[in-house]
Amino acid sequence: VQIARCFETMRQRCCRLERDGQRTREQLARVEAEQAALEVKLKHARKQVEVEIKKRHRVEAELEKQERKLQLVLESLMQEPWGSGVLSREQCSILNALVSQRLGAALAAGRRSSVVDESCQSLLSHSDISYDRTDDDVVRS
Numbered sequence: 001v002q003i004a005r006c007f008e009t010m011r012q013r014c015c016r017l018e019r020d021g022q023r024t025r026e027q028l029a030r031v032e033a034e035q036a037a038l039e040v041k042l043k044h045a046r047k048q049v050e051v052e053i054k055k056r057h058r059v060e061a062e063l064e065k066q067e068r069k070l071q072l073v074l075e076s077l078m079q080e081p082w083g084s085g086v087l088s089r090e091q092c093s094i095l096n097a098l099v100s101q102r103l104g105a106a107l108a109a110g111r112r113s114s115v116v117d118e119s120c121q122s123l124l125s126h127s128d129i130s131y132d133r134t135d136d137d138v139v140r141s
Contacts, residue, residue, distance in 0.1 A: 074098055 074095055 078095055
């Protein structure tokens with residue numbers, strides 16, 4: 001009778017462990033599916049960031065090009081001998097103010113974009129976010 005009770009206790013314990021194992025396998029499958037979905041989202045987000053960075057670089061290059069053109073036009077207006085005769089003192093002072101404002105804005109923009117670049121690189125570095133499955137393969141083996 002005592003052996004039968006021990007066998008029954010062991011059978012119940014095995015059944016409970018089997019249910020726990022099944023629940024754990026189901027939970028693992030859900031977590032793996034969630035991980036796969038998150039990896040897809042991460043890949044998509046990385047691609048969007050890459051596209052936006054490329055757009056930003058193109059726009060910054062165009063802005064720099066336009067700033068140079070404007071600077072050349074302003075300098076040309078200020079240096080031309082006919083400019084002083086055609087332009088009034090007020091217009092000359094306005095052009096001088098524009099020249100100095102543009103230089104200040106260009107310098108500030110250069111500093112601002114470098115700060116943004118640095119922060120983006122530290123936050124979005126592929127090495128910081130990447131996930132390597134080789135560790136999982138070793139653990140599962």
